[in-house]
Amino acid sequence: MRLRNKPWAAGLIAAHPSMILVNPENIAGNWQARFAKEQPLYIEVGSGKGQFITQMAQKYPDRNFIAVEIQESAIAVILQKQVELKLPNLQLLLGNGAALTTFFAENEVAGVYLNFSDPWPKKRHEKRRLTYKSFLAEYQQIMQPTGYLRFKTDNQGLFEYSLMSLNAYGMVFDDISLDLHNSELAKDNILTEYEEKFSKRGQVIYRLEAHYK
Numbered sequence: 001m002r003l004r005n006k007p008w009a010a011g012l013i014a015a016h017p018s019m020i021l022v023n024p025e026n027i028a029g030n031w032q033a034r035f036a037k038e039q040p041l042y043i044e045v046g047s048g049k050g051q052f053i054t055q056m057a058q059k060y061p062d063r064n065f066i067a068v069e070i071q072e073s074a075i076a077v078i079l080q081k082q083v084e085l086k087l088p089n090l091q092l093l094l095g096n097g098a099a100l101t102t103f104f105a106e107n108e109v110a111g112v113y114l115n116f117s118d119p120w121p122k123k124r125h126e127k128r129r130l131t132y133k134s135f136l137a138e139y140q141q142i143m144q145p146t147g148y149l150r151f152k153t154d155n156q157g158l159f160e161y162s163l164m165s166l167n168a169y170g171m172v173f174d175d176i177s178l179d180l181h182n183s184e185l186a187k188d189n190i191l192t193e194y195e196e197k198f199s200k201r202g203q204v205i206y207r208l209e210a211h212y213k
């Protein structure tokens with residue numbers, strides 16, 4: 001997903017340093033100080049316009065959340081929402097998910113969410129998929145031993161690839177759903193923008209949850 005350039009984005013980001021950090025170099029290990037309360041920290045990599053992460057932060061006030069997004073124009077839309085909502089348990093990070101180990105310390109994160117990640121269907125782009133082994137290694141390094149990875153997508157090819165990639169990495173599957181919206185997890189499920197769009201078109205939503213051994 002590429003959003004149209006938003007000329008106001010950089011100014012909005014610069015005006016709210018308490019809500020958003022841009023490629024932070026010295027924050028690893030100290031994220032809790034940016035929240036109202038110290039509590040388990042969950043990140044979403046590739047948050048898009050932030051529907052999921054803002055609703056998660058509202059639904060679970062006893063958890064802290066960070067939206068990690070590589071596109072300035074997308075994270076600026078989340079920031080607009082956060083300027084209104086002022087959620088004390090939500091922070092934003094403009095940066096590349098491939099650099100998570102520079103942004104977070106070991107064991108700093110309790111869980112990682114990936115939602116409707118770009119599928120990068122061409123084999124030569126495999127390394128860009130957020131479930132490629134180099135990303136799995138990043139999540140592992142920053143995640144607590146009790147942590148989990150949760151992934152949703154409408155893309156069958158990316159889902160199958162991810163099952164194989166996580167399995168090859170040695171991860172343990174806690175749950176696999178081939179039709180999330182018709183499963184018992186549906187009632188607690190928070191929809192992302194993409195999820196809403198694709199499920200309205202009648203597409204099935206896949207979900208997996210896994211942890212590291």
Ligand SMILES: C[S@@+](CC[C@H](N)C(=O)[O-])C[C@H]1O[C@@H](n2cnc3c(N)ncnc32)[C@H](O)[C@@H]1O
Nearest residue numbers: 001046048069070071096097115116192193194
């Ligand atoms: C297809 S959109 C899905 C957005 C949202 N999660 C949803 O479900 O509606 C994928 C998002 O991931 C972001 N993204 C892709 N690669 C990324 C990376 N390496 N690090 C951080 N964000 C990334 C893109 O900029 C885009 O906003």
